[in-house]
Amino acid sequence: MADSSSTASSTAAFVADSSSTTSSTAASTTAKSRETRSWADEADEIDQTEQSENASAETEIGSLQIDESKRVNNSTLDDPEDSRIEAVTSGDTLYKSAKRFEDLNLSPELLKGLYVEMKFERPSKIQEISLPMILTPPYKNLIAQAHNGSGKTTCFVLGMLSRVDPKLRAPQALCICPTRELAIQNMEVLLKMGKFTGITSELAIPADAANYIPISKRPPVSAQVVIGTPGTINKWVTARKLGMSCMKILVFDEADHMLAESGFQDDSIRIMKAIVKASVGCQVLLFSATFGESVKAFVTKIVRDLFVKDYNQMFVKKEELSLDSVKQYKVQCPDELSKVMVIKDKILELGQKVGQTIIFVRTRNSASMLHTSLVDYGYEVTTIQGALKQEDRDKIIKEFKEGLTQVLISTDLLARGFDQSQVNLVVNYDLPVRHESPSEPDHEVYLHRIGRAGRFGRKGAIFNLLCDDRDNMLMSKIENHFNSQVTEIASWKSEEDFENALKKAGLL
DNA sequence: AAAAAAC
Numbered sequence: 001m002a003d004s005s006s007t008a009s010s011t012a013a014f015v016a017d018s019s020s021t022t023s024s025t026a027a028s029t030t031a032k033s034r035e036t037r038s039w040a041d042e043a044d045e046i047d048q049t050e051q052s053e054n055a056s057a058e059t060e061i062g063s064l065q066i067d068e069s070k071r072v073n074n075s076t077l078d079d080p081e082d083s084r085i086e087a088v089t090s091g092d093t094l095y096k097s098a099k100r101f102e103d104l105n106l107s108p109e110l111l112k113g114l115y116v117e118m119k120f121e122r123p124s125k126i127q128e129i130s131l132p133m134i135l136t137p138p139y140k141n142l143i144a145q146a147h148n149g150s151g152k153t154t155c156f157v158l159g160m161l162s163r164v165d166p167k168l169r170a171p172q173a174l175c176i177c178p179t180r181e182l183a184i185q186n187m188e189v190l191l192k193m194g195k196f197t198g199i200t201s202e203l204a205i206p207a208d209a210a211n212y213i214p215i216s217k218r219p220p221v222s223a224q225v226v227i228g229t230p231g232t233i234n235k236w237v238t239a240r241k242l243g244m245s246c247m248k249i250l251v252f253d254e255a256d257h258m259l260a261e262s263g264f265q266d267d268s269i270r271i272m273k274a275i276v277k278a279s280v281g282c283q284v285l286l287f288s289a290t291f292g293e294s295v296k297a298f299v300t301k302i303v304r305d306l307f308v309k310d311y312n313q314m315f316v317k318k319e320e321l322s323l324d325s326v327k328q329y330k331v332q333c334p335d336e337l338s339k340v341m342v343i344k345d346k347i348l349e350l351g352q353k354v355g356q357t358i359i360f361v362r363t364r365n366s367a368s369m370l371h372t373s374l375v376d377y378g379y380e381v382t383t384i385q386g387a388l389k390q391e392d393r394d395k396i397i398k399e400f401k402e403g404l405t406q407v408l409i410s411t412d413l414l415a416r417g418f419d420q421s422q423v424n425l426v427v428n429y430d431l432p433v434r435h436e437s438p439s440e441p442d443h444e445v446y447l448h449r450i451g452r453a454g455r456f457g458r459k460g461a462i463f464n465l466l467c468d469d470r471d472n473m474l475m476s477k478i479e480n481h482f483n484s485q486v487t488e489i490a491s492w493k494s495e496e497d498f499e500n501a502l503k504k505a506g507l508l
Numbered sequence: 509a510a511a512a513a514a515c
Contacts, residue, residue, distance in 0.1 A: 179512065206514075231514040257512090264513070363510065386512060412511045435510055445511090 084320045085146060087129050090310035093140070095132040098123050104131055109196040110161055117192045124151040124456075126314075127158075133312045134159040139248075139283040141303050141311035143255070147323060148289045148451025149458075153189050153419070156251040156285050161194045163249045163283070164224045169200075171243060175227040175251040176258060176271060180205045180390065181397055182417040186253060187227045194225075204228025204236060208390045215239045230258070230267035237274050244278035254416045255286035256295045256444065259302060262435060272306050282307065289451060290444040291315065321447060322484040326454035327505035328462040330475055331489045338492060339429060339465045340370065344377050346498040347427055347463055348407060354461075354507040355424035356400070359409045360449050362430045367409050370429060374409075383409040416448045419455060424507055426453045428464045431474045441474040443481045461505035463489075 089095060098104050100122055101114050114120045123131060126146035133142050134155065146152055160173035177183040187203050194201075202223035207213070215235060221242045226233070236242035250272070257263040275282050284307050286299060296315075303311055322328075333339045343359065351357045361367045364385045371383040382405045384396045399405045401420055408414075412432065432445035453460030464486065466472055479486050487504075489497050502508040 229513060235514070267513075365509085415511085433510090438510090 085126065085129060085314050085316055087133075087312070087314040089133065089312045090140065093136065093138065095136060097128045098131050099128060104135055104158075104162075106158070106162055107197065109198070110158070110194070112196045113161075113193045114158075117195050118154075120154070124154075126150050126152060127155055129314060130155045131158060134283075134285060135162055139163070139281075141284040141286075141307055143286045143291070143299060143303065143311060143313040143315075145288060145291050145315045147316065147321060148448065149323070149419070149455035151456070152287045152289075153186060153253075153417075154193070156253065156287055157186065157190050157193055159285060160225050160249055160251060161190070161197060161199055164199050166198055166224070168246060169222050169224070170246040171221055171223060171226050172246050173225040173249045173251070174233070174247055174271075174275075175225070175253060176230055176233060176264075176268065177227065177253045178229070178257050178264065178416060179413055180229055181393065181414065182253060183227050183229055184394075184397075185417065185419060190225060190227065199224050201225040201227065204232045204242070206232055206390070210391075215241060230264045230271065234267055234270055237271065244275045247275050247279045247282045249283045249285065250275055251285045252287065254288050255299060256288045256291045257416065259286075259299050260295050269302070269306075272302070276306050284311075289321065290447055292444055318443075318481065319483040322482050323451065323454045323460075325457050325506075326450060326460040326462060327501070328450065328464070328484065328486040329489050329501050330464045330466055330486050331492050333465050333467045333492050335467055339467060340373050342463075342465060342492050343370075343427060343429070344374060344379060346492075346495060347425065348374075348379055349495075350498055350502055350508070351425050352406060354502060356403070356405075356420065356422045357407045357425040357427065358414065358418075358423055358452050359407065359427040359429050360415065360432075361409060361411060362432065364411055366429065367411055371409050374407075379407065380405065381407040381409055384413060385411040386413055412445055412449070414452065415445050418452055420452070421455045421458060423453050423455070424458070424460045426450055426460070426462045428462070431464060431466075431471060431478070433474065439470070439473075441478050441481075443478060446478050447482070459506040461502055461507055463501075 096103070101111055101120070106114075126144070130142060130144050133140065144152070144155070156175065160175065164172045175186060177186060183203060183205050187201065190201055200223040202221055204226050205228050216239065218241055220240070221236065226242065233242065237244065252258045252268065258268045259265055284303055286303070291299065300311075300313075331342055333342055347357065359370065361370060364387050367383050367385050371381060374381045382396045382399065384393055396408070400408050403422060415432070426449060428449060432442040432449065434440045434442050450462045453462065464475060466475055475486065487501070489501060491497055499508065
């Protein structure tokens with residue numbers, strides 16, 4: 001269905017090299033000789049002095065040419081996560097950070113997509129570091145952590161689009177996401193960025209009842225890029241409708257969750273094994289804002305066991321993961337009812353002036369309860385959760401993204417990845433807890449929830465509503481874990497306190 | 509008595 005070929009005008013002679021090699025003997029010079037690109041001359045006019053300086057300094061350690069002392073006085077200072085990412089490369093492949101998209105040997109069609117459609121000017125920090133690692137042969141696996149709203153999607157979408165051979169009509173890139181909404185959102189980015197490339201794509205999510213066609217009656221997927229959710233992808237693979245033999249690049253969005261035992265571990269491993277079985281040398285990219293210690297260990301192990309041994313990685317310390325541009329608050333509420341009062345009298349009243357709001361709740365049930373009481377009080381809110389029909393989910397997302405609705409109540413369905421720049425306020429109606437041990441907070445989900453505000457360095461405010469000792473215990477554990485300060489609102493009844501809070505957050 | 513994703 002989703003197919004960008006309507007605008008096809010592919011003239012690029014992009015010859016992707018999928019020959020995989022475990023021995024990382026290729027130096028940076030091999031990168032150019034491996035491929036024939038008509039625009040190579042232009043891409044060569046990089047800062048020669050910086051390159052040679054870096055190369056000599058870093059060859060032995062084999063780490064990335066990102067030098068903290070150097071980065072301070074370059075031109076990307078407004079980057080919110082500047083200098084907080086630590087990158088480690090394996091082997092002796094040299095990478096030079098990409099200050100401009102021109103540094104990446106991208107096809108003219110892709111560059112046009114970046115500048116004209118996406119309206120990007122230059123790579124963000126994570127893009128600057130990770131894109132050379134993704135796009136330079138030999139194509140190594142990458143485990144990449146970066147802050148919420150820092151542009152991870154662009155990294156892997158660009159990776160997929162540039163690794164695909166436009167002349168080969170077979171699936172070559174696969175992206176797996178934890179929710180249908182995220183798969184759809186990523187597809188939208190792919191279509192936009194790849195608008196001029198003629199590269200074809202298809203969404204692998206369950207079809208709604210109206211357009212349902214039994215899997216056995218469907219033709220095999222011929223689209224070059226497939227983005228979807230694990231269940232449907234596995235279903236297609238099992239039915240032999242999704243061939244893996246030409247797969248060049250496999251992307252896990254929200255990789256920590258996709259590979260966690262409590263997440264989609266089984267499904268993900270099945271997909272990986274299908275690829276390992278069918279193809280040679282598929283590059284694997286794992287992206288997330290969070291990689292908890294235990295999942296990090298597992299993730300690196302699984303990549304090493306199933307795919308090529310050496311891989312590049314970039315991680316952020318958990319203490320440096322909270323976004324500086326987003327101010328976090330906690331509100332002591334005497335009981336459940338006062339939580340609703342705080343939301344309707346304080347947060348929603350003021351929130352109207354500052355942008356859109358997402359209210360997170362723990363269960364589907366409390367989502368509908370909160371929805372009903374806010375609607376009863378005369379507020380216009382919409383609610384999304386997994387029990388809704390897909391068409392309703394789509395409609396609610398569409399309305400919110402178009403700005404037709406201001407306030408959205410959600411379960412953790414939207415905790416990860418949902419990108420809407422106008423969201424300035426996030427409310428935790430209740431705090432996220434671990435399913436296995438409900439007395440423990442889910443730090444990762446907390447970070448993802450608050451990351452729905454403050455996209456790309458924008459200002460934002462978070463209100464955590466607490467009403468008993470348990471809530472306060474969870475909150476202080478979260479504060480300790482991220483070493484981030486959560487300011488207490490003096491009185492839940494004081495309109496002035498909330499107004500000042502928003503002013504301090506830079507929103508009023 | 510959880511969210512999500514699959515029949």
